[in-house]
Amino acid sequence: MSADRLLLTLSDSSDSSDGHSRIEILNTGGYRSDGRRQYELRTISIDLSPQGSGADGSASLTHGLTQVNVCVFGPREAKMRSQTYHDRANVNIEVAIAAFSASERRKRGRGDKRILELSQTLKSTFEPVIQTSLYPRSQIDIYIQVLQQDGGLLQACVNATTLALANAGIPTYDFVCAVTGGVHSTSPLLDLTLLEENDLPNVTVAVMPRSGKITLVSMETRLHVDRFEEIFRLAGEAGKVIHREMRKAVKDRTEQLVASMQSVGRPSTGADVGDNEY
């Protein structure tokens, strides 16, 4: 991007801010309010170690100050017979948002429309990615706990769920990597914080890096049609960057588990048929 695109400040679009203090979304030096550049992503940290909940797979992921915890159970016997399918597994996603996760304390119940919508979005994102046809009549439960919110909630949920599924050994066609993109006047921004998310038109895109297919596009604000394509493409690119981080985390975890399993030699007594499992 040319340098002059960076030289835009909030003064151009102050009409979009709803009265709170004027913080420059993008200052004259081309930096955002948290010191990032336009296309810079926030720090990602991933923890795939089991969290003592007895889950088959779990993941804890942070994008900057947004933090979510995901636990995956299954495939297991479906609790409700009405929710089983004879040809595939049922994917059940439940999201819980901690009351203390946002700056203002707010309790959201299970029936909250916003949460139901979020879990429905996630369900339709992951149903085509998980190879559900391998597990007829079973159920895969995914429980998402949001611990901190600072923008990019959907993106964090998607990324953490992918990691938890991989960790649980549930077959998926690919990773799903999501990033939020926004536009400030005419300059696109990636991985928005809550502050930016509130002020800017934004769109969340989830991409499957192998095929480049898009599994999710979510937009809750108005975005100029001329700007859409650029942001959409940028978010897709950024998804691939996030994919590298996620792949590395899964690789490290897998290596660690395999190494410790092979660290102990074959026992002297008893074991003779350890190899014929397939």
Added chain:
Amino acid sequence: MDEDDEDFLETGGMKLTWPGESLTSSQDYMRGHGTYVDKEEVVASVSGLVERVNKLITVRAVRTRYNPEVGDLVVGRITEVQPRRWKVDGNSRQDAVLMLSSVNLPGGVQRRKLESDELQMRTFFEEGDLLVAEVQAFFGDGTMSLHTRSLSYGKLRNGQLVTVPPILVRRLKSHFISLPCGVDLILGLNGYIWVSKHVKENEREGEEAFDAEAVYSNQNDDIDDSTRMAISRVTNLIIILASRSIPLTDTILLDAYDWSLEQEGDVKDLLHEDASDALVTTILAKG
């Protein structure tokens, strides 16, 4: 993808993979478990070890639910009593089925099942009961069918259950292990492990004649303090080993038990981080 993609296929070396990773061309190889075919390429769908048998490529996941095979020994818990069958949670992708016709009933090992047996199914197994059984067959949808038609199978008592990832339980000649500390172990291939008080061979119920009263009893025997301590110790050791992803075998457990006896402090102190680390280091040094 990597340039040396095909290397592992030739050398037989170890290769790790994760979802969405291309393994090889589907024209030369067949896809097995843990893979799918996309645009003439075999692609991994789980993270784990790539394995090859001739032209068949499979990926064995490092963590997954139990994949049953006929003849496997499993430990399970009754979840439901249905007409002529029990449903058993066996850590698999669906609950297993234990047919009334595949258990031993009072009054002779081999006899026809009567309607009265059907009516008193809860006197044999009730919801929540633990049992050890063998995988007998599969139904059309992949559900496993169990049987307890052996005197060594049946209801479990006098001990406690530990759950570990199924991959850590290797196939052994015998999954019934008696440790010299007076503790019996049943290593279910589904990752459920039963740790119980040792029962002497000749006192095992129904050794000569099948004694239904004893086999289906819900009453624990007297367990003295030292045995309780030993059971807890073995349980804690299994929990530690499993948390560090170390496969469980009789030799490893024995080494671990001997090591733990030399340690100061209580059985519960074993679970502290530093004690666990010390144990794992010792085991790895021996391995």
